[in-house]
Amino acid sequence: MYDYKKLENFCKNVFISIGCSEEDAALAAEVLISADLRGVDSHGVARLIGYVRLWEKDRINPKPNIKVIHETPSTAVVDADKALGLVAAPKVMDIAMEKAEKAGTCWISVKNSNHFGIAGYHAMKALSKDMIGMAMTNASPLVAPTFSKERLLGTNPIAVAIPSGNEAPFVADFATTTVANGKLEILQRKNENAPEGWVQDRDGDPTTNASAVKEGGALLPLGGDRVHGSHKGYCLGSVVDIFSAVLSGAGYGPWAPPFVSFLPLPEKPVGEGLGHFFGVMRIDAFRPANEFKQHMDNWIKRFKSAETVEGEERVLIPGEPETEMEKERKEKGIPLLPPVIKDLKTLADKFGIKI
Numbered sequence: 001m002y003d004y005k006k007l008e009n010f011c012k013n014v015f016i017s018i019g020c021s022e023e024d025a026a027l028a029a030e031v032l033i034s035a036d037l038r039g040v041d042s043h044g045v046a047r048l049i050g051y052v053r054l055w056e057k058d059r060i061n062p063k064p065n066i067k068v069i070h071e072t073p074s075t076a077v078v079d080a081d082k083a084l085g086l087v088a089a090p091k092v093m094d095i096a097m098e099k100a101e102k103a104g105t106c107w108i109s110v111k112n113s114n115h116f117g118i119a120g121y122h123a124m125k126a127l128s129k130d131m132i133g134m135a136m137t138n139a140s141p142l143v144a145p146t147f148s149k150e151r152l153l154g155t156n157p158i159a160v161a162i163p164s165g166n167e168a169p170f171v172a173d174f175a176t177t178t179v180a181n182g183k184l185e186i187l188q189r190k191n192e193n194a195p196e197g198w199v200q201d202r203d204g205d206p207t208t209n210a211s212a213v214k215e216g217g218a219l220l221p222l223g224g225d226r227v228h229g230s231h232k233g234y235c236l237g238s239v240v241d242i243f244s245a246v247l248s249g250a251g252y253g254p255w256a257p258p259f260v261s262f263l264p265l266p267e268k269p270v271g272e273g274l275g276h277f278f279g280v281m282r283i284d285a286f287r288p289a290n291e292f293k294q295h296m297d298n299w300i301k302r303f304k305s306a307e308t309v310e311g312e313e314r315v316l317i318p319g320e321p322e323t324e325m326e327k328e329r330k331e332k333g334i335p336l337l338p339p340v341i342k343d344l345k346t347l348a349d350k351f352g353i354k355i
Contacts, residue, residue: 001332001333001334001335002333002334002335002336003333003334004033004036004037004329004330004333004334006355007033007036007045007334008029008030008032008033009029010344010348010353010354010355011028011029011032011033011045011048012025012026012028012029013025013351013353014048014052014347014351014353015028015029015051015062015084017351017353018051018052018055018060018062019055019062019063020062020063020084020087021063024062024084024087027086027087027090027091028051028084028086028087031086031089031090031116031117031118031121031122032044032045032047032048032086032117033045033334034117034118034120034121035047035117035118035121036329036334037325037326037329037330037334038118038120038322038323038325038326039321039322039325039326039329040118040120040173040182040322041182041186041337042180042181042182042183042185042186043117043118043180043182044334045334045336045340045344046182046185046186046336046337046340046343047115047117047182048343048344048347049343049344049346049347050115050259050260050261051084051086051114051115052347052350053260053261053262054114054259054261056261057261059082059114059257059261059265060082060083060084060114061081061082061083062084064080064081064082064083064087064088065081066078066079066080066081066083066087066088066091066092067079067081068095073099073102073103074099074100074103074104074105074106074107075106075107075108076095076096076099076106076108076109077108077109077110077111077247077248077249078092078095078108078109078110078111078248079110079111079112079272080092080110080111080112080113080114080273081112082112082113082114082273083112083113083114084114085113085114085115085116085117085137085274085276086115086116086117088110088113088114088116088276089110089113089116089117089121089122089135089137089276089278090121090122090125092108092110092276092278093122093125093126093133093135093278093280094125095108096108096126096278096279096280097125097126097129097131097280099280100131100280100281100282100285101129101282104281104282104285105279105280105281105282105285106279106280107277107278107279108277108278108279109243109244109247109248109275109276109277110244110248110250110275110276110277110278111245111248111249111250111271111272111273111275112249112250112272112273113250113273113274113275113276114257114259114273114274115137115139115259115274116135116137116274116276118157118159118173119135119136119137119157119158119159119173120135120159120161120171120173120319120322122135122159122278123135123159123160123161123171123173124159124161124169124171126161126163126280127161127163127169129282130163130282130283130284130289130293131163131280131281131282131283132160132161132162132163132279132280132281132283133159133160133161133278133279133280134158134159134160134161134277134278134279134280135158135159135276135277135278135279136156136157136158136159136240136243136244136276136277136278137154137156137157137240137244137274137275137276137277138153138154138156138240138241138244138245138250138251138252138256138274138275138276139154139155139156139157139256139259139274140154140181140256140257140258140259140260141153141154141253141254141255141256141258142154142155142181142213142218142219143155143156143177143218143219143220143221143237144200144204144218144219144220144221145221145234145238146221146225146226146230146231146234147226148204149200149202149203149204149218150218150254151218151219151254152253152254153176153221153234153237153238153241153253154237154241154256155175155176155177155180155181155219155237156175156176156177156236156237156240156241156244157173157174157175157176157180157240158172158173158174158176158236158240159171159172159173159174160172160173161319162296163283163289163293163296164293164296164297164300165290165293165294165296165297166297167296167297167300167301167317168300168317168319168320168323169319170296170300170317170318170319171318171319171322171323172318172319173318173319173322174222175222176221176222176233176236176237176240177219177220177221177222177233177237178197178198178219178220178221178222178223178224178233179194179198179219181213181219183198184198184199184210184211184213184219186337187210188210188211188214189337189338189339189340190337192210193208193209193210194207194208194209194210194212195208196208196224197220197224197225197228198219198220198224199212199213199217199218199219199220200212200217200218200220201215201216201217202215202216202217204218206225220233221233221234221236221237222236222237240277241253241256241275243277244274244275244276244277245271245274245275247275247277248271248275248276248277249271249272249275250271250272250273250274250275251266251269251270251271251272251273251274251275252270252271252275254266255268255269255270255271256274256275257273257274300317303315303317304317
């Protein structure tokens with residue numbers, strides 16, 4: 001178990017070591033640790049060494065000039081200049097909230113970026129302003145569309161954060177695949193099999209091999225197969241790809257750059273870097289914010305009081321398990337698997353930083 005503040009400071013020092021400003025390093029570390037705190041271990045410090053390796057391949061610019069290249073009062077396109085997505089995404093959300101203050105809503109598409117951590121962190125930035133936040137991103141092509149064995153989409157997550165009054169906010173944060181690739185990486189570290197419906201092998205056949213994607217297979221869209229609605233997951237992932245990349249000028253579909261540094265960038269790229277898409281809606285652009293939040297409390301209470309099926313204690317509200325996990329891990333610390341600890345020690349030795 002590791003104290004989250006010490007881990008956050010370690011991550012900050014690593015980002016400073018690769019050339020980030022102290023402000024950007026602190027921001028990137030905060031986003032990264034937020035994933036571990038919320039129980040999304042696949043997107044936390046386990047990813048740190050991956051960002052460093054991308055920097056070593058000159059795919060991450062530690063001192064980017066993040067700028068708006070096209071805008072209207074309620075929309076924008078941002079060029080992230082190869083920034084850490086952990087830095088670009090929250091900065092773009094700030095722009096979106098500023099525009100939404102004036103216009104009521106704002107939508108921004110981003111190009112030339114990198115992996116931005118957990119989508120929920122960025123969507124939740126809007127909560128403090130009594131706004132609804134949305135965040136999505138395309139990702140490395142590891143997902144086969146329904147009926148295909150080609151990898152054409154990423155896990156392409158969607159996050160929506162909605163404020164409430166006295167209740168914890170509603171925060172939906174999910175991949176548009178049956179499972180995020182990071183969950184497979186955790187199973188690989190534990191030497192365990194994957195559940196049915198998560199992956200297929202290189203021939204397109206179902207498998208429980210957690211290393212199937214590494215061996216040429218693919219992740220499956222949300223639903224797993226056509227009978228269980230994988231076409232709907234395919235649709236959701238496609239929408240994210242189009243909003244994030246086709247709309248902004250980023251690499252889309254199979255041309256999205258891989259997160260792992262050992263894979264080459266796509267030949268004949270159709271855009272620049274990864275793409276993100278952010279939305280912010282000011283609640284009082286629709287109805288008084290306090291009135292809305294009272295009704296959100298009522299909505300949440302009613303769903304939490306729903307009659308459960310046999311063997312289950314309660315109905316959960318999106319974001320509730322993560323809120324509880326964050327409280328627990330801030331008190332007790334963050335558990336790390338041995339391979340992750342090994343990676344962190346490698347970085348500590350590389351940059352001369354204590355962990």
